[in-house]
Amino acid sequence: MMKHVFLTGVPGVGKTTLVKSVCEAVVSSGVSVSGFYTEEVRERGRRVGFDVVTLTGDRGRLSRLRYRLSINQTLLVLWSSTNTHSLFDPSTESAAGGREYRVGQYVVDLQSFESLALPLFRNMCEGSKKVFVIDEIGKMELFSQAFIRAVRQTLDASSCSILGTIPVPKGKALALVEEVRSRQDVKIFMVTKENRDAIFDEIVSAVQECVK
Numbered sequence: 001m002m003k004h005v006f007l008t009g010v011p012g013v014g015k016t017t018l019v020k021s022v023c024e025a026v027v028s029s030g031v032s033v034s035g036f037y038t039e040e041v042r043e044r045g046r047r048v049g050f051d052v053v054t055l056t057g058d059r060g061r062l063s064r065l066r067y068r069l070s071i072n073q074t075l076l077v078l079w080s081s082t083n084t085h086s087l088f089d090p091s092t093e094s095a096a097g098g099r100e101y102r103v104g105q106y107v108v109d110l111q112s113f114e115s116l117a118l119p120l121f122r123n124m125c126e127g128s129k130k131v132f133v134i135d136e137i138g139k140m141e142l143f144s145q146a147f148i149r150a151v152r153q154t155l156d157a158s159s160c161s162i163l164g165t166i167p168v169p170k171g172k173a174l175a176l177v178e179e180v181r182s183r184q185d186v187k188i189f190m191v192t193k194e195n196r197d198a199i200f201d202e203i204v205s206a207v208q209e210c211v212k
Helices: 015-028 066-081 110-123 145-156 175-182 200-210
Strands: 004-009 032-043 046-054 059-065 101-103 106-108 130-134 160-167 186-190
Touching: 004 015, 004 200, 015 032, 015 130, 015 160, 015 200, 032 110, 046 110, 059 110, 110 145, 130 145, 145 160, 145 175, 160 175, 160 200, 175 186, 186 200
Parallel strands: 004 160, 004 186, 032 130, 130 160
Antiparallel strands: 032 046, 046 059, 059 106, 101 106
């Protein structure tokens, strides 16, 4: 029996946009939806990182370009040095005191991600059956062991169905992504620029079938 729906496709193909549209359609049919999606952060037309955004509009930093963090930290140190009453501690903005989590040129803000995303999992199964959005289960998010445990628990939960996104296989396999792909209760849609509009209704129907 199908229980969860996941979208996959190359970066930039429109998975997050499709997730948002499906959520709107599902909510209009009376189904409760919660969770989060990932959104690009751009400055002067250039991508400088990613934020996690909840379906209620709360936002937190997922990652930033390494050089952007260095510039920001330098400015904050200079600013705090001229403000003796500042409560800012530059060390809290740096991973220098511990492991730095990186994906390519991006540094992952694990604390920010977990503080926003993990409480959503704890609240998801209260009340009637609902759809829980996880956009996405990717390399950045998978630095969090707590996130991995939460996703696994949600996959096995009886009171909610996941509408999620996963990356296409590339390089070293991601264990949790492969677990999702191998589950018998997961329906996976490959999203391309050519089919992303045509498969919308099919995805909505699949999600609605999951929560019956």
